[in-house]
Amino acid sequence: MSPNSIQSNSIQNPRVTWEGCSVLLDINDGDRLVFARLTAGSTVKIGKKNFSLRPLIGCPFGSSFQIENRTEGLCLCRFVPSTEEGNNDQEKGGCQIMDECRDNRAIVDNNEAQTLTSEDIDEMRRQGVKGDEIIEALIANSATYEKKTAFSQEKYRIKKQKKYAPRVLLRRPSARSICEAYFKKYPHRIGFLRVDALSLLLSLANVTANSDILLVDMVGGLLTGAVAERLGAGTGYVCNTYLGSSPYPVDMVRTFNFDNEICQRIVRAPLRTSEKPDACNAELNGQTSSISMEEMSLPSNHEAADSETTVSPQSKMGKTPKAGEKASEEAIKSWKENGFSSLIIAAPDADAWSLAKDLLPLLSYSAPFAIYHQYLQPLATCMHNLQQGKMAIGLQISEPWLREYQVLPSRTHPLMQMSAFGGYILSGTKICSSSESRF
Amino acid sequence: MLCSDGTKKLSFGGSIKDGDLVIVYEKRDVMKAVKVSETSVLQNRFGVFKHSDWIGKPFGSKVLSNKGGFVYLLAPTPELWTLVLSHRTQILYIADISFLITYLEIVPGSLVLESGTGSGSLTTSLARAVAPTGHVYTFDFHQQRAASAREDFQSTGVDSLVTVGVRDIQGEGFPDEYSGLADSVFLDLPQPWLAIPSAGKMLKQDGTLCSFSPCIEQVQRTCEALKSNFRDIRTFEVLLRTFEVHEGKIDSCQGDEGLSVGSPPCKRRHRSSEGSTKQDSSSSPTIKVRPCSDARGHTGYLTFSRLQCLS
Numbered sequence: 001m002s003p004n005s006i007q008s009n010s011i012q013n014p015r016v017t018w019e020g021c022s023v024l025l026d027i028n029d030g031d032r033l034v035f036a037r038l039t040a041g042s043t044v045k046i047g048k049k050n051f052s053l054r055p056l057i058g059c060p061f062g063s064s065f066q067i068e069n070r071t072e073g074l075c076l077c078r079f080v081p082s083t084e085e086g087n088n089d090q091e092k093g094g095c096q097i098m099d100e101c102r103d104n105r106a107i108v109d110n111n112e113a114q115t116l117t118s119e120d121i122d123e124m125r126r127q128g129v130k131g132d133e134i135i136e137a138l139i140a141n142s143a144t145y146e147k148k149t150a151f152s153q154e155k156y157r158i159k160k161q162k163k164y165a166p167r168v169l170l171r172r173p174s175a176r177s178i179c180e181a182y183f184k185k186y187p188h189r190i191g192f193l194r195v196d197a198l199s200l201l202l203s204l205a206n207v208t209a210n211s212d213i214l215l216v217d218m219v220g221g222l223l224t225g226a227v228a229e230r231l232g233a234g235t236g237y238v239c240n241t242y243l244g245s246s247p248y249p250v251d252m253v254r255t256f257n258f259d260n261e262i263c264q265r266i267v268r269a270p271l272r273t274s275e276k277p278d279a280c281n282a283e284l285n286g287q288t289s290s291i292s293m294e295e296m297s298l299p300s301n302h303e304a305a306d307s308e309t310t311v312s313p314q315s316k317m318g319k320t321p322k323a324g325e326k327a328s329e330e331a332i333k334s335w336k337e338n339g340f341s342s343l344i345i346a347a348p349d350a351d352a353w354s355l356a357k358d359l360l361p362l363l364s365y366s367a368p369f370a371i372y373h374q375y376l377q378p379l380a381t382c383m384h385n386l387q388q389g390k391m392a393i394g395l396q397i398s399e400p401w402l403r404e405y406q407v408l409p410s411r412t413h414p415l416m417q418m419s420a421f422g423g424y425i426l427s428g429t430k431i432c433s434s435s436e437s438r439f
Numbered sequence: 440m441l442c443s444d445g446t447k448k449l450s451f452g453g454s455i456k457d458g459d460l461v462i463v464y465e466k467r468d469v470m471k472a473v474k475v476s477e478t479s480v481l482q483n484r485f486g487v488f489k490h491s492d493w494i495g496k497p498f499g500s501k502v503l504s505n506k507g508g509f510v511y512l513l514a515p516t517p518e519l520w521t522l523v524l525s526h527r528t529q530i531l532y533i534a535d536i537s538f539l540i541t542y543l544e545i546v547p548g549s550l551v552l553e554s555g556t557g558s559g560s561l562t563t564s565l566a567r568a569v570a571p572t573g574h575v576y577t578f579d580f581h582q583q584r585a586a587s588a589r590e591d592f593q594s595t596g597v598d599s600l601v602t603v604g605v606r607d608i609q610g611e612g613f614p615d616e617y618s619g620l621a622d623s624v625f626l627d628l629p630q631p632w633l634a635i636p637s638a639g640k641m642l643k644q645d646g647t648l649c650s651f652s653p654c655i656e657q658v659q660r661t662c663e664a665l666k667s668n669f670r671d672i673r674t675f676e677v678l679l680r681t682f683e684v685h686e687g688k689i690d691s692c693q694g695d696e697g698l699s700v701g702s703p704p705c706k707r708r709h710r711s712s713e714g715s716t717k718q719d720s721s722s723s724p725t726i727k728v729r730p731c732s733d734a735r736g737h738t739g740y741l742t743f744s745r746l747q748c749l750s
Contacts, residue, residue: 202540202541366497
């Protein structure tokens with residue numbers, strides 16, 4: 001371990017935002033998740049007002065913003081949480097709650113506890129009173145605040161903070177954050193693929209640098225992006241295959257902030273081209289009518305996740321490099337000779353077996369594969385057929401189960417709400433069968 | 440196992456060579472890692488297998504013993520390695536491993552600190568995730584265990600991506616030379632809260648931390664320790680439910696003919712097709728699927744957090 005050799009050269013892991021970069025805005029601790037692109041003109045709507053995202057450019061990912069009343073009007077301003085605050089909360093929370101003797105016997109739900117009216121609050125706001133000060137005023141004018149338990153006082157404070165002093169956390173889009181955001185907001189768009197199931201797919205298919213991964217991505221590009229993220233810059237290929245004449249949309253890839261080198265490794269090839277060596281040239285040369293994925297997806301993709309975000313389209317077109325070009329003849333030839341190093345299928349509406357039987361022969365021997373489905377039966381049938389056909393071993397269907405916990409002093413328990421379903425995965429390893437003669 | 444040389448592709452297309460590590464597959468839960476040596480033999484319940492017969496065959500091949508028994512020879516992957524490695528400690532399994540790597544946002548080029556190394560089950564997957572340009576620095580306070588792990592990493596071929604150090608991270612913290620350089624820190628320690636101040640020092644801003652603990656009391660104290668300069672503190676439990684698939688008839692209960700209430704359950708998985716041929720041929724057999732009866736009920740809690748951005 002020589003110290004001078006230690007350095008992280010993770011170019012994929014930028015720490016600071018730049019103009020034109022894609023970000024995930026986490027508003028009020030996960031209450032709202034908004035994908036946006038940082039440009040001089042882009043805005044985000046919080047409450048009833050639009051706020052410019054310009055102050056976020058050049059800030060580190062992970063930094064927080066609050067709405068402040070500046071001379072130029074209300075705007076998002078960086079705020080640095082004090083570490084002291086955390087420490088105090090901890091001590092206070094720790095011992096107070098242990099011997100909490102207050103309870104809710106004196107709390108009557110008659111809507112008379114708060115003496116400040118909404119007109120009073122509007123007036124305070126007009127006078128430029130800060131959000132934090134409004135919260136203090138609300139607490140001071142609450143007849144019941146002091147009678148609440150420390151725990152519910154904290155809840156009250158958080159609730160008011162969200163309303164009167166909303167916070168925006170600047171998150172870096174990654175497979176994790178993008179999957180979580182979509183799963184929370186639009187799970188159907190990603191075929192109900194939960195982040196733990198996505199993680200399993202990547203592991204079970206041995207996704208790593210210098211590998212050529214064959215994909216069927218019918219989950220909007222989430223899988224393509226997640227695989228490309230694991231391949232790194234300029235190594236291996238993500239090859240999206242599809243049935244029919246038009247590739248499946250992979251718009252979500254654009255939220256990942258991939259550079260050119262990575263985007264060039266995301267390619268597509270129709271299934272029949274991969275399948276028939278003789279037809280290869282004809283296919284590739286003959287497809288004059290086919291339009292690139294980029295062109296197809298441009299009109300709709302900007303606000304794929306959140307229509308509340310406004311982004312100026314001109315600045316985007318030049319910036320984002322193209323992903324999902326047609327695979328080169330050379331690459332296709334190499335895959336035909338050596339086979340792909342693994343396969344992942346995430347086609348929530350397609351039949352697993354009919355895809356698997358066409359795609360498994362394209363893999364090299366001993367290559368692992370993982371097939372995601374939101375229904376169990378297609379995977380069971382597929383597994384049975386693979387066994388009968390002696391095409392693969394180590395076959396297993398698994399369903400991940402994920403439970404989150406609230407961890408607080410004397411109040412630790414699983415969360416009251418959880419996702420009960422994140423999908424099924426069939427995994428296995430292709431074996432060398434005598435009927436094939438690749439080698 | 441991995442290919443950190445950019446000029447070559449990670450392709451299993453190559454054939455088995457003298458000195459290669461292969462995973463000998465008997466069945467799903469009976470596998471073994473074997474180093475191929477021209478003069479060696481493998482002996483198991485199927486007979487004697489000569490390594491010299493294996494050389495030159497592609498990975499994924501079925502090979503025969505002197506008695507006509509067979510096994511498959513697979514190329515090692517971190518998943519297979521986790522199933523065959525020698526357990527010097529309790530190890531992490533695929534559900535936790537895969538989830539934590541995604542959740543820590545470990546990507547090629549990342550610098551990751553890990554303690555303890557244990558049997559190296561997670562380390563191998565971490566190496567795969569940071570390849571080809573990142574690095575995993577892993578620490579264990581047990582001299583001999585660290586040495587065995589080092590040997591394992593050499594035999595699986597991830598040694599260029601992993602450095603094993605002998606150090607008591609709970610007592611001494613991570614070495615200062617990594618201060619502010621780590622993208623992610625993983626802790627699997629009996630008292631992880633003792634290592635958290637040091638982990639905070641090692642991480643870049645917004646860097647990710649994960650602590651794995653089997654007991655909720657450990658989680659409780661870890662979360663307390665994290666509050667001072669970490670945010671996004673979240674604790675998860677992740678498990679896998681597996682399924683078994685059978686082919687067989689499902690009776691429609693229209694008559695008493697095909698009803699065999701007391702028929703013995705199929706002992707071996709996936710073999711029920713043999714039994715089904717004897718049954719009523721009027722209804723075609725269907726593929727049936729149900730969860731396996733046994734499952735791992737608990738492994739540990741995974742607590743994640745990110746270092747606050749203060750500047």
